[in-house]
Every structure is written in structure tokens, then in C-alpha cells.
Amino acid sequence: MVAQQRSKISVIGTGYLGATHAACMAELGFEVLGLDVDTVKIDSLSSGRVPFYEPGLEEVLSRNLANGRLRFTTDYREVAEFADVHFICVGTPQRADSNAADLTYVNAAIDALAPLLDRPAVVIGKSTVPVGTAAVAAARIADLAPAGAQVELGWSPEFLREGFGVEDTLRPNRIVIGAAPGSQRVEAAMREVSRQQIEQGIPFLVTDLQTAELVKVSANAFLATKISFINAMAEVSEVAGADVIKLAKALSYDDRIGGKFLGPGLGFGGGCLPKDIRAFMARADELGVEPALSFLREVDAINQRRRARTIDIARGLIGGSFAGRTVAVLGAAFKPNSDDIRDSPALDVASTISSLGAAVTVYDPEALENARRAHPDLGYAHSMLEAVRDAEVVLLLTEWAEFRDADPDELAKMVRERKIVDGRNALDPEHWRARGWTYRALGRP
Ligand SMILES: NC(=O)c1ccc[n+]([C@@H]2O[C@H](COP(=O)([O-])OP(=O)(O)OC[C@H]3O[C@@H](n4cnc5c(N)ncnc54)[C@H](O)[C@@H]3O)[C@@H](O)[C@H]2O)c1
């Protein structure tokens, strides 16, 4: 039997999503060429260094560089000549002037690639985009590709979580592919690329382009809503004298509700949930269905109020003013097991407290460099114990294992006052109180 020729893959945009996708596609046995306009990133990836923190990714990257299946370039012509399937993984951040998604990078990638596609190719968007983007992108490709070029566009949103990127890419909960009516090759190309996952029984769903785009933003809207729901319950618990942790646990035993994404605390941040719900609202506005998503405004507002509440609790613990006070902040990344500080609730709180006159020292196991670059105004320490030295209040704002496992007696030797605000409900209140600490958390007595 003659072995079937396997597709060659390009991945355009090698940030958190693209670098993970490229390495994992190579791990699945494909020949992959990753492309980015950032030469520093490409140099780093080419030499086996992941330019961000993602557990397990460096091993996959190194293995596949070594076996020759994975390479990186900055040259679009090389990519166009090499690959049959091109994945677009560039950023779609929030625009500077509105809540909408900035599609500059998606358009730039298509504009650079399409004119070079003079052999049959499938382009698959993976970036998170407003519904309707793919249809516009398909028309753009049709305009720009050489006459007679056989190029088709599909959209396959990505659902990976940072910190679990490799696992989520190799074994996703589901694969969704949106194709235009009459599309001949998009579904076939995605089936080939996803063959091993399909064989493992991972659901493979084929939809129109708009539904695929919507699956992504509605999934993130649902997750954000679940977090803000429990944080709204925390707000009520705070004034009613209830305990939101016990409340969440009791809710979680109802199979219809479940316990995941029901963790109350400082709320959601990162490069996805906040900007995606805002872009979704902006798109609904453009489509004239703004009321359908008006609840997301409340989801966002509840989330922002958690940050303000954390600051208020800390201020209350030190006598009503931050001016001239010494504050320690544990955590800078938007969540543990990541060095991503995009819209980090921890850094937002830290820099507000600093602007209110406190000397703030931040420690994070992986995100210090990124934090320092974005917030040179804050103080930084290279260990947890160094960060809490002389602190009049300690705020735990990202629940790294190192902080969860912290010994209250060890910290007590360093701080000026034994006062802690547990912004992530990560510690055992009884244990800390028993060691002489004034312990406060969001949503608990
Ligand atoms: N980070 C995640 O966990 C995650 C998960 C699912 C979906 N997404 C979505 O994936 C997309 C990428 O997110 P990210 O977190 O990887 O962003 P990122 O900023 O880490 O990476 C984007 C990359 O695209 C590159 N780029 C920009 N313009 C380019 C161009 N014209 N040609 C080639 N490369 C270009 C940038 O240099 C950068 O390296 C976004 O739409 C995001 O919403 C991200």
C-alpha cells in the first residue's frame, strides 16, 4: 500500500497560541513551518527556547526541532511555497480606541500570504475574531490571490488554556471547523490534520463560518459569566455574613451547575476573557442586537468591582490609607502556571495601591520580567520571603502553588504586621488565624 502524502502545515503568528500549535502539530507527525514578524521570537523558537512560560512546551519544541519536523521563518514566500494548510494564529487584541477587536494583524497576515498562494492551499483561521470576520477574510483572499489560485478559507477556533496549552492542543475537548457553503477542501484538510484526535473519539464538529466564530466567543462569554456569577454571590455573601466558598461547594454538587469556573476571588484577567467579552458586545452592537449581550456589561463590571473590593479590604486592614505604607503583593501573572500579565488583576491591584502612595513589592515565580517591563513603577523581589519583608499587609493575588503552600510562621518572621488578604481564596483561614494572622478574603467572613 502506498503511504498517503501528509499535508505540510504553516502556522502564522507564533505567540502563546501559534508557538504551541506549531510544536504540537509537529508532535502529531506533520512537517511544520512557523512564521512570525517578530525576529526575536523566531530566533528564540529556532534555538529551542520558548519565549514565554508554558509547562511542557519546551520539550515538545526541542524534540521536533531535533527531528527536523519543525522549523521557523520570517519569510512569507517560504511559507507559501512549503505548506498546503496555513493556520492563522496572530493576535486580535482590544483596539486602543474602543472595545472592539483589532483585526489589523489578521488582515496583515492575509495580505502578506494571499498574493503568494499560487498552488492549491487551505487557510484556516484560529485567532479569536468577531462573527463575520471570516467571510470578509475569504473575500480578501479571493481578491488578492493569483488568478485561478485554488485557495479556500475555513475557521477553526482554539480553546486552549494557558498553562495547559500542550495538553489542550493534543487532546482538545472538541474540534470545530467552520466552512463556507460549497467549500470542497476545508473539512477534508481539517479531518486529515485532526485524524489522530478524531480516532481518539474527540468530537469533530463542522459548521458554517459564522457559527464557528460564535462558538469561540460564546464559550468565553459563558466562562466569564460563570466566574462573575459566583463573584456576585461573593458580593452578597460579604454583606449577608455568608461564606461564598461553602456556597460554591454546595452549588457544585448539582450536576447541572458543576464546580468548574466557580472559583470566587479577584476575578478573571488575561489576554482572552476580558477582551473577548468586550469585543463580543461591540460586535453585537454593530449587528444591532446589543440588548442580547447587555448582561456581559454586568459580567465585566462585577469583575472590575472585585479588584476595587480587594483594595478596600487591604486599605481597611492598615487603617484607611495606603500613603507611606509597605505592601507586599504575591503574584503578577493573570493566573498561576503562566507568565502572561495581559490584563492581570494582580498587577492592576498592585499598581493602583502604588498610585495611592504605598511602597509595593511584587513577587511572582515566572512573570517578574514581564511585570517589570510593564510596571517599572513597582518594586520587585526575587523570592516570596524577600517580597514580604517589613510588609504591613500581604496580598495574595495569583494562586501559585508556592503561595498556597506558604508557611505562615516563615512569613511571620519577615513581615511587620501579620495581615493577609487572600484575593484567590487559596489559603486555609483557620490555619493562618491560628498562627496569629489577621486573615481576610473575598466573600468570606
Ligand atoms: N493565548 C491563548 O491562550 C489563546 C487561546 C485561544 C485563542 N487565542 C487567540 O489566539 C490569537 C493569538 O493569541 P496569542 O495569545 O497567541 O497572542 P500573542 O500576542 O502571544 O501572539 C500573536 C503573534 O502574532 C504575531 N504577528 C502579528 N502580526 C503578524 C503578521 N502580520 N504576520 C505574522 N505574525 C504576526 C506577533 O508578533 C505575535 O508573536 C488571539 O486571537 C487570541 O484571542 C489565544
Ligand SMILES: O=c1ccn([C@@H]2O[C@H](COP(=O)(O)OP(=O)(O)O[C@H]3O[C@H](CO)[C@@H](O)[C@H](O)[C@H]3O)[C@@H](O)[C@H]2O)c(=O)[nH]1
Ligand atoms: O473559577 C475560576 C476560574 C478562572 N478564574 C480566572 O479566569 C481567568 C482565565 O482563566 P483561564 O480560562 O483558565 O485562562 P485562559 O488561558 O485565559 O483561557 C481562557 O481563554 C482562552 C483564550 O480564548 C480560551 O482558549 C480558554 O478556553 C479559556 O479558558 C484567570 O484570570 C483566572 O484566574 C477565576 O477567577 N475563577
